[in-house]
Each structure stands twice: as structure tokens, then as C-alpha cells.
Amino acid sequence: MSAPAPTAAIAAARARRGPIVVLTGAGISAESGIPTFRGTEGYWRIGSRNYHPQELATFAAFTAIPAEVWGWYLYRRGICRAAEPNAAHRALATLEQAHADDFVLITQNVDGLHLRAGNSSERTWQIHGNLHWFRCTADCGAARQPVPDALPLAWERGRIPTGGEIDLLRCANCGAAGRPHVLWFDECYDENNYRADSALLLARQAALLLVVGTSGSTTLPLRIAQIAAERQVPTIVVDLEPGVFGELAGRSRFGAFLAGKASEQVPALVQRWLSAST
Ligand code: APR
Ligand code: ZN
Numbered sequence: 001m002s003a004p005a006p007t008a009a010i011a012a013a014r015a016r017r018g019p020i021v022v023l024t025g026a027g028i029s030a031e032s033g034i035p036t037f038r039g040t041e042g043y044w045r046i047g048s049r050n051y052h053p054q055e056l057a058t059f060a061a062f063t064a065i066p067a068e069v070w071g072w073y074l075y076r077r078g079i080c081r082a083a084e085p086n087a088a089h090r091a092l093a094t095l096e097q098a099h100a101d102d103f104v105l106i107t108q109n110v111d112g113l114h115l116r117a118g119n120s121s122e123r124t125w126q127i128h129g130n131l132h133w134f135r136c137t138a139d140c141g142a143a144r145q146p147v148p149d150a151l152p153l154a155w156e157r158g159r160i161p162t163g164g165e166i167d168l169l170r171c172a173n174c175g176a177a178g179r180p181h182v183l184w185f186d187e188c189y190d191e192n193n194y195r196a197d198s199a200l201l202l203a204r205q206a207a208l209l210l211v212v213g214t215s216g217s218t219t220l221p222l223r224i225a226q227i228a229a230e231r232q233v234p235t236i237v238v239d240l241e242p243g244v245f246g247e248l249a250g251r252s253r254f255g256a257f258l259a260g261k262a263s264e265q266v267p268a269l270v271q272r273w274l275s276a277s278t
Contacts, residue, residue, distance in 0.1 A: 006269060009208070009234035010276050012254040016234070018207035020099055022092055023221055024107045024114070027213020027239060028262045032083040034111050038215055058186045062179055067160045070169065073131050073180045074147070074155040080110075080131065081153050085117035088212065088266035093118030095270045102207075106199050108214060108221060110182050125195040127220055129182035134169055135193070138176035145172055189220050196220055203227035209235040210269070213262050216244035228252070238265040 013020070026036035037053065051072075055061060062069045096103045096119050105124045107114055110131040114124050133144040148168050151161070161169075169178040183189065189196035199220060203209075209228040216222050225248045228235050234254035237245045242257050249255030258265045 006236050006256045006258065006272060007276075009236050009254040009256045010273055013208035013234040014276060016207035018205045019102045019104055019202065020095065020208045020210070021202055021206040021224070021228075022095070022103075022105045022210045022212065023214065023224060024092075024105065024109060024212045025214020025221070026109060027215075028088050028266070029083065029086075029109055029111050029113050030213065031088070031261060031263045032086045032111075032113060034080060034083050034113075036213075038217065054185055057182070058184045060186055062184070066177065066179075067166055070166065070180070071155070071158070071160045073182070074151060074161060075157050075159070077131050077147060078153045078155045080112060083111065083113065085113045086263045088262035089113050089117035089119075091267040091270040092212075095273065096120065096123055098274055104202055106195075106202070106221070106224065108218060125199060127183070127189065127194045127196065127199055128218075129180070129194065131180055131182055133181040134178035135181045136171035136174060136176050137179050138171065138174055140171060140174040140176065142171050142173035144181050145178065194220075199224060200227065204231070206231075206233050209233050210238070211235065211245045211249075212238045212266055214239070214243075214245065225249075229255075236269065238262055238269065 030036050056069055056072045092105060103123055105114055105119050107124060107126055108128045110129050112130055112132050115121060132147055134147055135144055136142045150168055151165055171178055183194055191197040200223060203224040204227055206228055209225065211225060214221060225245055229248045229251045232252055235249040235252045236256045236258065237249045238258045239246065246257040249257055
């Protein structure tokens, strides 16, 4: 796609009023060692049965086999906690520091790496949740609760938590069972848990949309990019391949696709953005 260099997108964005909106997906965490979703992901074995992520990441699976589903999330929690934020995560934290109130990071990632890199929880909208937290299944009004440290981080793949370990994941307020604070494939976005309405409103105000490492397989991120394209918002896409976001960027007069690894492209882009402001 012969899009103008990001320089044109950066200049056009600077001429517009509105926030910088960054949208990230699993690709930004790939170089931290966290598998993406549609990459070469293996099957997940629990007991004697293979499951595919899409089978386990559902409310139906949690209702039927809650301990097994918790085992999968506790396993992924260990992988995410063992991973470190990479240069792309750190560059976005630098970008927020430089733009504070005019910056929002919308992430599909549940790994928590943006927060560990230094982005603020106020301006990091985790539209698919965060697997280091759980919610009350009785919706008693309790706030999200952290998965307790008493549950070991080194969680063997396929291990099913004991009844005692599951009891550690009960709501501190009412004692009902807890569920991972993540959006499942058979559930819908909402504002209360996932900031869905705010994210769409933000797309209508953005001066710049930066999309990093996502395949566009989910509806809300795609809608955000479509609204940006309708508003001719300068859109920069960083990914190994253009994909649907690269195609949408191509519809914007100031769209740019930067092919390459997030940990290389994002720091260079943030540097270019910040030096354009001096
Ligand atoms: N640098 C930049 N981009 C990368 C890198 C990298 N090092 N490695 C992979 N990518 C890109 C891939 O090219 C792809 O576009 O990251 C994207 C990963 O796509 P997915 O695996 O589909 O992950 P994501 O888009 O985040 O999935 C969205 O779907 O399964 C649900 O809830 C889950 O949040 C997830 C959502
Ligand atoms: Zn409760």
C-alpha cells in the first residue's frame, strides 16, 4: 500500500484537535514471549482431553467445567507474569507521559503488560479484561478483585485447581464463586466491564489512531478503525502484515502501514512523533 510516510500522518494529526488513540492486540506482546491467538497456537490439554482456546474462553465452558477453565487462566497468568514488557510497551508509556490528558490506550490484551510498562490504569482501557483480576459471578456489586498471590504463579499446563484453591477465588464481598475478568467468545462487550461505549465515543474524537499488532478479528476494535476511516483520521498501523487495519488505513488520506516488529517500529514512531512536537 503506497501510503505516505508516517511523517505526513503525524503532521496531519498534529493539525487536528483531539486525543491520540492507540489500539493494541496480541502482536505487541509477542516479543515478550506471550503467544498470539491466531498464530501457531497448540491445543490445550486438560486431563485427557484437548481443548482449543476458543472452547475454553467461553461462559458456557466456565459454567460446565469451572475448575478446568480456571486452570487454563491460572496457567496463562503464570506465562503473562513471567513475561516482561518490551520496547513497544515502554514507548507507549512514554507517549502517554508526553500527552497525558490527550491520550488513551485501548488494548485487547489481558496480559497486563501495558500497566507494568507504566501506562496508567485511568488511560488504559482493557476492552477484553485482565486475567490478573476476577469478578463476582453473583454480580453483587463488588469491584474487581485481584487473583490472590496465594495461588502459585508457576501453574503447570493442564493442572486443575483443587477445591481449596477455587475457594481462594471467591468474592470477598458475598462469597459467591469468582470468574476471570475477561471477555469470553460467547459474551458481549459492555461499558461497565470493558469501556465499550467510551471506546466508540473516543473513536469519534481521535486526532490520531495508532494500531499495533492486531488481526482485526473482533468487532469493537474493527468498529473503532472504521469510524476513524470515516472521519479521515490519520491512522498508522504497525504489524507484520497489513491485514484489515492496513486496508482501512489505506482509505484514510493520511494512512500509513509500517511493516515490522512492534518492538522496532513503535519506539521509532514515538520518537518521530515526539521530535515533531519540538
Ligand atoms: N509485531 C507486530 N505485530 C505482530 C507481531 C510482532 N512481533 N507478532 C504478531 N503480530 C501481529 C499479527 O500479524 C496479527 O496481526 O499481531 C496480530 C495478532 O493477531 P491475533 O493473534 O488475532 O491477536 P489479536 O488481534 O489481539 O486478537 C484479538 O481475539 O481471540 C480474541 O480476545 C482475543 O484479544 C484477542 C482478540
Ligand atoms: Zn460478590
